[in-house]
Amino acid sequence: MATCDVCGNSYDAPLLISVQEREEHGVYDSFECAISALAPRCATCSTTVIGHGVQSDGRMYCCAACAARIGDHGHVDRVDAGVPRDPS
Ligand SMILES: [Zn+2]
Ligand SMILES: [Zn+2]
Numbered sequence: 001m002a003t004c005d006v007c008g009n010s011y012d013a014p015l016l017i018s019v020q021e022r023e024e025h026g027v028y029d030s031f032e033c034a035i036s037a038l039a040p041r042c043a044t045c046s047t048t049v050i051g052h053g054v055q056s057d058g059r060m061y062c063c064a065a066c067a068a069r070i071g072d073h074g075h076v077d078r079v080d081a082g083v084p085r086d087p088s
Contacts, residue, residue, distance in 0.1 A: 006037050044069050056072050
């Protein structure tokens with residue numbers, strides 16, 4: 001049994017997650033609690049960034065549009081590779 005660091009639930013199959021930059025690991029009863037504790041927040045809209053996100057000068061954004069909203073226009077969410085999008 002272990003106690004979740006986020007919600008305090010005692011759980012018999014906890015997740016132990018280490019982050020390379022930190023010396024300690026977290027104990028979580030679910031991915032939901034682990035994401036709540038570990039995932040960064042977008043610097044513009046504060047949404048939880050679960051995927052890769054967009055990083056610039058130490059800031060994390062959920063998407064290129066959020067980066068552009070505060071003046072960082074060096075990112076794109078999608079690159080048009082010349083592939084037709086609608087086959088019909
Ligand atoms: Zn929990
Ligand atoms: Zn955002």
